[in-house]
Amino acid sequence: MMTMSQRKTRNPEQTRNDLLDAAYHEILESGFQAASLERILANTSVSKGALYHHFGTKRDLGLAVIEEVIGPQLEERWFTMLAQHDNPIIGLYNLIAEKISQADESVIRYGCPLNNLIQEMSPLDESFRQGLQKIIERWVEVVTQALKEGQSAGQVRKDSNPEDIALYIVASIEGCVGLGKNAQSIDAYQRCLRQLQVYIQSLAV
Numbered sequence: 001m002m003t004m005s006q007r008k009t010r011n012p013e014q015t016r017n018d019l020l021d022a023a024y025h026e027i028l029e030s031g032f033q034a035a036s037l038e039r040i041l042a043n044t045s046v047s048k049g050a051l052y053h054h055f056g057t058k059r060d061l062g063l064a065v066i067e068e069v070i071g072p073q074l075e076e077r078w079f080t081m082l083a084q085h086d087n088p089i090i091g092l093y094n095l096i097a098e099k100i101s102q103a104d105e106s107v108i109r110y111g112c113p114l115n116n117l118i119q120e121m122s123p124l125d126e127s128f129r130q131g132l133q134k135i136i137e138r139w140v141e142v143v144t145q146a147l148k149e150g151q152s153a154g155q156v157r158k159d160s161n162p163e164d165i166a167l168y169i170v171a172s173i174e175g176c177v178g179l180g181k182n183a184q185s186i187d188a189y190q191r192c193l194r195q196l197q198v199y200i201q202s203l204a205v
């Protein structure tokens with residue numbers, strides 16, 4: 001049976017996580033500037049006082065979403081899964097194949113939360129820009145390292161530059177999402193990603 005002290009210890013953490021989850025979805029649907037704290041509170045049944053206890057301002061909440069929700073999402077969906085493949089060419093190809101097969105209306109309607117915030121907030125707020133750039137740099141770093149290991153294993157062409165390729169792959173993925181969103185076309189999004197797969201295959205030895 002849970003003790004009273006355990007309840008007191010767990011509740012603030014759960015409240016904070018609920019706020020972050022609700023804020024993430026609100027920002028994804030409405031953008032940060034148009035995001036409504038009232039809707040976030042309504043979707044969590046959390047009091048305004050509790051919100052400001054955990055996050056002093058809406059800006060603080062947005063920055064926390066970047067660091068504690070978007071960053072870990074990418075870590076789980078990309079970095080961890082890529083590390084499970086011995087061959088980076090196969091790993092990257094399969095990860096993109098998964099994005100193609102799972103493409104649905106939500107991807108085209110809402111786009112990528114990382115890319116959305118880069119477009120909206122990077123020109124306006126330096127702390128947002130830095131938080132978003134940290135995630136991009138981590139993404140590029142992970143892909144770069146995988147490609148370097150692939151070169152050492154004789155799986156990736158030696159005449160290729162892992163850092164440049166990683167940057168291009170990340171930019172291409174984000175670009176495909178943006179183009180698909182603007183065109184409101186799953187087909188355009190999938191076609192773009194398929195061409196990226198062709199490029200990735202060309203890196204194989």
